[in-house]
């Protein structure tokens with residue numbers, strides 16, 4: 080399951096940071112998830128809970144922040160909300176050949192909160208894409 084490997088990657092990264100920061104218990108993790116990252120929030124929350132079991136993250140809350148997808152056309156100055164399912168044809172000129180995705184594929188840890196450590200320790204490292 081896609082969400083399971085994401086959850087395990089997130090837990091792994093947070094665990095490492097928490098250990099380095101001398102955390103006793105991680106209380107919450109905030110994630111930025113793009114609209115096109117292919118993540119079902121409920122499934123991710125479920126997998127996150129499973130992945131946390133028995134680690135320093137046991138019982139931690141997962142907060143996901145959704146990022147709307149936007150695209151830009153190379154042929155005209157238009158940018159638009161891609162939406163779901165993705166609309167990759169420029170609404171301005173109708174072309175779909177030179178479309179650049181500006182946002183929507185984000186999948187990154189925004190912040191982590193834990194006890195016995197600095198609150199709100201930040202990491203901006205993106206999670207590697209699943210092969």
Ligand SMILES: [Zn+2]
Nearest residue numbers: 152155169172
């Ligand atoms: Zn255009």
